[in-house]
Amino acid sequence: MILTASTIQQAVGCSAAVAAQWAQPLTDTCNAFAISTAKRVAAFLAQVGHESAGLSRVVEGLNYGAQGLADTWPSRYAVDPKAKPKKPNDLARALERKPAAIANNAYANRMGNGAEASGDGYRYRGRGPIQNTGRANYGAIRDALRAKGIKGVPDFEAQPEALEQPKWGALAAGAFWDARNLNKLADAGRFDDITERVNGGQTGAADRRARYARALKALAA
Incomplete structure (x- = not known):
């Protein structure tokens, strides 16, 4: 081919x-x-x-606002994951527009990554x-x-x-x-x-x- x-x-x-x-x-x-x-x-x-x-x-950007976080990962960042529309929780508001912090939080202790403080979430974000x-x-x-x-x-x-x-x-x-x-x-x-x-x-x-x-x-x- x-x-x-x-x-x-x-x-x-x-x-x-x-x-x-x-x-x-x-x-x-x-x-x-x-x-x-x-x-x-x-x-x-x-x-x-x-x-x-x-x-x-x-390379994954991850420059989400609070609403984007709630919509993308409702189980993590929405007050009620089943609600429509979804309302961002306090964590989403604290992380919004902070790509490295978002990746480190969302991907911590998953897919072989270390804890949030390790920085693995951002280091091994989508590429x-x-x-x-x-x-x-x-x-x-x-x-x-x-x-x-x-x-x-x-x-x-x-x-x-x-x-x-x-x-x-x-x-x-x-x-x-x-x-x-x-x-x-x-x-x-x-x-x-x-x-x-x-x-x-x-x-x-x-x-x-x-x-x-x-x-x-x-x-x-």
Whole structure:
């Protein structure tokens, strides 16, 4: 599978310059992880495109206001998680517009991260086009890529910023995809199930489906 910049631009909806930057890394990733049919590639590009806002965002910003925190993590930051609309709690108001503090609080003691004071939450916040998150995931990606025989793989725990580079970010997305057996779901056309495994829910489902349809069209061209 060779992905041209033109195909990526059409499928992902990014600029020509961004598509050119990602063409080789995404081609290498698809080849490394058997993302080798139109259905597989379209599903992969759709999910990557959504998570990275068209390959324009490869590091999680987390600059939430209090309301955004309540809406995004209601169990943590809403007075009543089941209420509509949700009302931010005192913790949300204390953390709003403080990205590092938000990450350290939201991701503490999860996904291999240490306590809030360790700074792991922000250090290992979402990176790469599929927003790999958490110290344990960074280490697992490193190990998976090295097991594939890919040369020069950095220690992402020691160098988390490396996942912001197209080469490593794309391969990390491929490792994530492979670990969750998403090629099989793509073959079966179970796109919403792929979204569930990527997102843990159906957030952005309509945009993901629209991207999938566009990618299938681009790959058939």
